[in-house]
Amino acid sequence: MIDKVVIFGVGLIGGSFARALRHAGAVGTIVGVGRSPEAMARALELGIVDQVAPSVQDAMRGASLVLIAAPVAQTGRILASLAPFLEPGTVVTDAGSTKSDVVAAARAALGNKIGQFVPGHPIAGRETNGPDAAIVDLYIGKKTVLTPLPENAAADVARVAAAWTACGSVIHQLSAQDHDKVFASVSHLPHLLAYALVDDIANKPHADLLFQYAASGFRDFTRIAGSSPEMWRDISLANQAALLGELDSYMAQLTALRAHLASGNGAAIEAVYSNAQQARCRWIEAIEAAEAPPPKDTAE
Amino acid sequence: MIDKVVIFGVGLIGGSFARALRHAGAVGTIVGVGRSPEAMARALELGIVDQVAPSVQDAMRGASLVLIAAPVAQTGRILASLAPFLEPGTVVTDAGSTKSDVVAAARAALGNKIGQFVPGHPIAGRETNGPDAAIVDLYIGKKTVLTPLPENAAADVARVAAAWTACGSVIHQLSAQDHDKVFASVSHLPHLLAYALVDDIANKPHADLLFQYAASGFRDFTRIAGSSPEMWRDISLANQAALLGELDSYMAQLTALRAHLASGNGAAIEAVYSNAQQARCRWIEAIEAAEAPPPKDTAE
Numbered sequence: 371m372i373d374k375v376v377i378f379g380v381g382l383i384g385g386s387f388a389r390a391l392r393h394a395g396a397v398g399t400i401v402g403v404g405r406s407p408e409a410m411a412r413a414l415e416l417g418i419v420d421q422v423a424p425s426v427q428d429a430m431r432g433a434s435l436v437l438i439a440a441p442v443a444q445t446g447r448i449l450a451s452l453a454p455f456l457e458p459g460t461v462v463t464d465a466g467s468t469k470s471d472v473v474a475a476a477r478a479a480l481g482n483k484i485g486q487f488v489p490g491h492p493i494a495g496r497e498t499n500g501p502d503a504a505i506v507d508l509y510i511g512k513k514t515v516l517t518p519l520p521e522n523a524a525a526d527v528a529r530v531a532a533a534w535t536a537c538g539s540v541i542h543q544l545s546a547q548d549h550d551k552v553f554a555s556v557s558h559l560p561h562l563l564a565y566a567l568v569d570d571i572a573n574k575p576h577a578d579l580l581f582q583y584a585a586s587g588f589r590d591f592t593r594i595a596g597s598s599p600e601m602w603r604d605i606s607l608a609n610q611a612a613l614l615g616e617l618d619s620y621m622a623q624l625t626a627l628r629a630h631l632a633s634g635n636g637a638a639i640e641a642v643y644s645n646a647q648q649a650r651c652r653w654i655e656a657i658e659a660a661e662a663p664p665p666k667d668t669a670e
Numbered sequence: 671m672i673d674k675v676v677i678f679g680v681g682l683i684g685g686s687f688a689r690a691l692r693h694a695g696a697v698g699t700i701v702g703v704g705r706s707p708e709a710m711a712r713a714l715e716l717g718i719v720d721q722v723a724p725s726v727q728d729a730m731r732g733a734s735l736v737l738i739a740a741p742v743a744q745t746g747r748i749l750a751s752l753a754p755f756l757e758p759g760t761v762v763t764d765a766g767s768t769k770s771d772v773v774a775a776a777r778a779a780l781g782n783k784i785g786q787f788v789p790g791h792p793i794a795g796r797e798t799n800g801p802d803a804a805i806v807d808l809y810i811g812k813k814t815v816l817t818p819l820p821e822n823a824a825a826d827v828a829r830v831a832a833a834w835t836a837c838g839s840v841i842h843q844l845s846a847q848d849h850d851k852v853f854a855s856v857s858h859l860p861h862l863l864a865y866a867l868v869d870d871i872a873n874k875p876h877a878d879l880l881f882q883y884a885a886s887g888f889r890d891f892t893r894i895a896g897s898s899p900e901m902w903r904d905i906s907l908a909n910q911a912a913l914l915g916e917l918d919s920y921m922a923q924l925t926a927l928r929a930h931l932a933s934g935n936g937a938a939i940e941a942v943y944s945n946a947q948q949a950r951c952r953w954i955e956a957i958e959a960a961e962a963p964p965p966k967d968t969a970e
Contacts, residue, residue: 493885513883548879555871556884560891562927563863565946570923571855572949579848581953583813584856585793589957590890591860595950599943603936610931617928621921623870627862628917631910636903643899646865649872650895653881657889 372533373398376429376436378448380404380413382496383465384439385504388418390537393506403429404440413501430455435463435533442466443604446475449487453480461526463490463533467553468608469517469546485521488530489546490514491553492539499598510538517546554612559620561602562613564595672833673698676729676736678748680704680713682796683765684739685804688718690837693806703729704740713801730755735763735833742766743904746775749787753780761826763790763833767853768908769817769846785821788830789846790814791853792839799898810838817846854912859920861902862913864895 375391377384380402391397402419403426404410410422423429430436430452438448445464456462462480466472469489476487494512496503514534518527531541544552571580606613630638675691677684680702691697702719703726704710710722723729730736730752738748745766756762762780766772769789776787794812796803814834818827831841844852871880906913930938 493883515883552880552883555874555880556888560867560888563867563924564891565943566923566927567860567863567920568946568950569942570920572945574855574919577949580852580855581949581956583793583815583852584953587894588856588860589954590893591864592946592950593890594887595943595946596954597947599940599947602943603940606931606939607934607936610934614928614931617924617931619874620867620870621924621928623866624863624917624921624924627866628914628921631862631906631914631917634907634910636907639906640899640903642869643865643895643902645872646868646892646895647897647899649877649881650868650892653884654889654896656881 371396371398372434372529374401374432374434375399375533376401376403376423376433377419378403378436378438378452379440379444380409380418380501380504381439382499382503382508383492383494384437385413385416385418385501386494386506386508387437387439387465387492387533387537388413389504389506390509391533394536394538396533396536401429401433409501413504416501416504418501418504426451427455430457430460433457433460435461435529437533438462438464438466441601441604442468442472442608445472446479449476449479453483456480456483456486458486460486461529462487463516463530465490465492466608467491467557467605469549470612471608473517473519473546484519485523486526487519488522488527489517489519490530490534491517491549492534494539507538509534512539513542514539515542515544515549517544517549550609550612551615554609554616558602558605558609558613559616561594561597562606562617563620564592565599565602568592568595671698672696672734672829674701674733674735675699675833676701676703676723676733677719678703678736678738678752679740679744680709680718680801680804681739682799682803682808683792683794684737685713685716685718685801686794686806686808687737687739687765687792687833687837688713689804689806690809691833694836694838696833696836701729701733709801713804716801716804718801718804726751727755730757730760733757733760735761735829737833738762738764738766741901741904742768742772742908745772746779749776749779753783756780756783756786758786760786761829762787763816763830765790765792766908767791767857767905769849770912771908773817773819773846784819785823786826787819788822788827789817789819790830790834791817791849792834794839807838809834812839813842814839815842815844815849817844817849850909850912851915854909854916858902858905858909858913859916861894861897862906862917863920864892865899865902868892868895 375397388400400419401421401423402413403423413419492514494508675697688700700719701721701723702713703723713719792814
């Protein structure tokens, strides 16, 4: 049981965290903090939070756990605002999609209280937002990656892990640097590529003709280009170094594939396509095996 | 009513064409031709075809309409095999994903009978294949693009169009060159990009770690990389010129986006992401409007 949880930003991520903790009976009081009075009033009306704090100082008084679930570009500002009121018994975590930049911002904002900040990233989301989007089961079966700092006490990391576990999430740990490389590869780069393709097509003089013949394959490939441009601009910039590395690797791959295509080297093209198809097939099988319900014990 | 339809290749595409024509009562006899005796026996057993032809010569005797629905790399060979038996009253069409190469192959194979060949491309598919994959409603509401030749008689184009219309498909017409540019852009390039990304990740030393954190966005983005490598190798090579053009355009786009990222130009990144997000949103709205049932006439 966590006595008092404070959530900065009660939208999809923060609101679903609140609903899940409450549903699990894992929390005493939930206090919301946010810049939009309308959103905070709505979160109160929906029963997501018990109170809306009149100030950061009020919110932080006696807090056990603080989750920062605002857009990642605001993390530094929020940490700076709460630092003067951060009591020794409070642990702070976040839900940002990038971690190295958050750690740097936290070190700048918290100074010698940095040990009280445990960086985190729940791997869950959907295309809706705001308090009305918050649902009780967003995190069930989903991974939450924690990237603890050398300064963190084990008990503080455990407190954050226990909260996400109560939400139904599965805890993983990576270094902040590894986290950012991994997500640059499997999430941030695909977003950039999908945005780039749709923008490229939309800027052609015959764009209307092209879109007319785009079908289900195009629809799935570009689904992530329907995500918030502001959010993904921030993520791209926040993870600039790792994303540049992954983009360069991919562009080298395209350059090689272009040469195979230009020279009509069918065997080389098929080798790439076939390796990809098999790797994806193994990945899907691994996912489905992990998601399958455990075999029933039929012994009586 | 078409008296005798001959189908080369009775898998998903050819078999579904047969089932749909039969369901519409639009065909007399359906004759199947194929290289695999097992597949042809299965097509007969499933009632997809009335007869399996013992030879191409037998198949072509008195044929009204011939559909070539074999892998696109076999089109030239099949056309050469049927050319000696092509009677004046027969119209031949195909279902290939590329058209300029098919037209070239048809001109080489058919010579002065080229006017009897009406190139076509039904925009439908799924990830299964073979006679068992054939379904009656594959083409309902889907586009079929015809790319008629200057030598085609209007009545022959109309015969092919009527057959696809009977299957529930909506007829479009483009030049072969425009067709290939359009599909290079909205289909062939996305396939190449998805294969390239999965192969790039699979070849990294820490591929297992990366795949472990890939989630639903990655799954959708790479769905088309689960398609047949052989088929997409053939399509890539068949549409080499147009695909190279689209790939170069896309790589120039990535190069520009990389420069924005490297210089931390958030406004330029957001402009690309935002234009893409809005264009995709308009496209989805247009699709949904086109797919919505017509408003009911409530006047009595």
